[in-house]
Amino acid sequence: MLVLLPLLVPLATALLCALTWTTPRLQRAISAGGAMLLLLCSLALLRQVMAQGAITLVAGNWPLPFGIAFTADHLGTALVLIAALMLSITLLWQESAADAAPVSPALHPLxxxxxxxxxxxxxxxxxxNLYVWFEVSLICALGLLVQGxxxxxxxxxxxxxxxxxxxTLLLLAAVALLHAATGQLNFTALGEAASRLDHSVKLPLLGLLMLAFLIKAAAFPFFAWLPVSYHTLPAPVLALFSALLTKIGICALLRTIAGVFFPAPELLFTLLGWIALLSMVTGVLGAAYHWDMRRILAFHTISQIGYILLAIALSSRAGNAAAIFFALHHSMVKAGLFLVAGLIxxxxxxxxxxxxxxxxxxxPGLAVLFLLLALSLVGIPPLSGFWGKYLIISESFNQGEYLWAGSALFVGFLTLYSMAKIWLEAFWKPHPDRAWRLPTGVRTAPAYAGLCLLVLVTLWVGLVPERLLLFVSDAAATLQGGVP
Amino acid sequence: MISWLPPAEVFVRVLYAMLLFASLWILWRGQNAPGGGFIGGLMAVAASAAYALVFDAGSALRRLPLEPVRLAACGVLLALLSGLPALLNGLPYLTHRGVTLSFGVVELPVSTVILFDLGIYLCVWGVFGGYCLALVRAIEEES
Amino acid sequence: MIWAVALALGTVIAAGTYLLLSRDLLRCLIGLVLFGNGINLLLFTGGRLTSSLPPIIDAGETALAVTANPLPQALVLTAIVISFALMCFSLVLALQIIQLAGSDDVARLRASEPPSQDGIKPALEEPS
Structure with a gap:
């Protein structure tokens, strides 16, 4: 039952918040309670998964492979914990005056x-079931986007x-064709059935599946939805978006192409590698062009997604572990940077x-927080981003992919360029209006608390990476059905 | 205008009740035959829409058991809760149990599935009913 | 029969894609709906097209013989409900956009990414 709680708790909280939308105080209390409960549930789930490995629950007591199964493995549980953490921080931000946007009664349910x-x-x-939840998150994200x-x-x-x-429609098409070809939907059964498929059938089907997930992950030619929408959101919601939305695509990609359908056709990984390369470069160039902090960071997301995809394209256990490490690191650091932008x-x-x-x-305090997060994003030791990039680049060198590794290093320099741009323009240069003074009486303490939490996590991961490194290598092992 | 027909206001009141009754019947029938919460809910939406077309959106809204958002939220909540009794028997969430109650001649099948279906019914009525009535209201405000 | 359905499916998806690429906002959404329906049809066809026999496995058998697989039909039903809800949302969204922007030309809709003022640097953010 613990497996289902991370989705039942926020679902029930959303409904209760919708029921109490006329009484904002009650709604806020329920919302905070739900977020706390979710955090506790995901911590408990993480403990259990780390102790005894992946846990599976089939809703409705149907026999496998017919029932709809939920499996909490290392990857999924870690991402759930990030989601719970980011939700709590987002709600904490609502308690400060750090974002002036008026709060609509639909905000908490969404x-x-x-x-x-x-x-x-x-x-x-x-x-x-994956398709259905993609649509649920799509509907809620749309609701949040139209709030203003x-x-x-x-x-x-x-x-x-x-x-x-x-x-998502392409995903549905891939689901339809895979079901027609194998007769299965459950991941385990699907993996077994797909291994018996002919190569000429497997390649287009998995290609279509990968295409759908790449759109969701905002990879190179399909990223247009991300920079067009992210900067219209208020900062706390934006932080949640950046931590969750692209990660859904990444997680699904890791689950299927790198996990369930292992070994997937070689061509797909080669293709993925080039897409990753182009995502890294175009993302970082877009970031270099823009002057709006949110847009710079949104384009950086595309570039960082490129790094994750590159790690997946290496199609090795170490590569998958690097991808998971980088995804976890990126969820928190990028969200933190969006929050800094919100405070600015x-x-x-x-x-x-x-x-x-x-x-x-x-x-000055905000400057230090920004610097830590920005340097972590660039990949300066001893922050978490360094380990993420180190894992990816060293694995590329190990596999002899010198071009990919070299591009990753080069993109790192360009990342430094746009982070330095924010630093120089927002923090270092004098304000263009000499009469400008800081506003007074703004309640930002809760916002700072949330931000400090994220910075502490990136520092902690950077200084003591062993536990997380072990964790992601277990995660990569369980991804392909192995035992950690 | 055909004068011997009752006026639309009278007619639609009867129609409203009949449609709602039919929708509940379809919901009930869904247990072991074609039907169910979704299609029943759509029928209830049709009832609300017909009412709104003859009177206005506001009076159709007042006829709903709750405001649309609350109705939908209650529905989904009910559907979520219907999975809980299984936990008491140590079965996984959403395992549905059913019994047939016998009242002499009449046999009544009762199960937790009907609760789930009722939740879907309310949710559909709330979401799509609310949507329809909002559209009708938008048209009313324009004219 | 399966070829006729495949042809119809291809036509619907092609028409949907064509409309989706249109500059007219409403056509674009209708294209999206058509595209979705084409894919629903694909899902449906994946469960075999056969007579309208009920999907009941005969005694002694372990698999469905002549009837269609009911699972894709159930999946299609779910997909239809979801696309129905999304279509409702998108129509209201389009209506609101057309009212606010006074135009249904997607190419002229640049509100969230305003074009550069001098052609080189990105547009200055308007103070909100």
Missing amino acids: LHGLVAGSTAAFLTADLF GALRQLDAALKYFVLNLVG YRQTGHYDLRRIGGLHAAK
């Missing part, structure tokens, strides 16, 4: 709904909707670097 959809997608062991009702938000929602729906916005009223400045003197 946030919990998004988390429920994502955690279920992380835990499900059934291909069609301004034209730019609706425009973003429309583009997000169309591009993502094409992705609160202090200055702008996200555009050309309109702000002088924050290193006005807000």
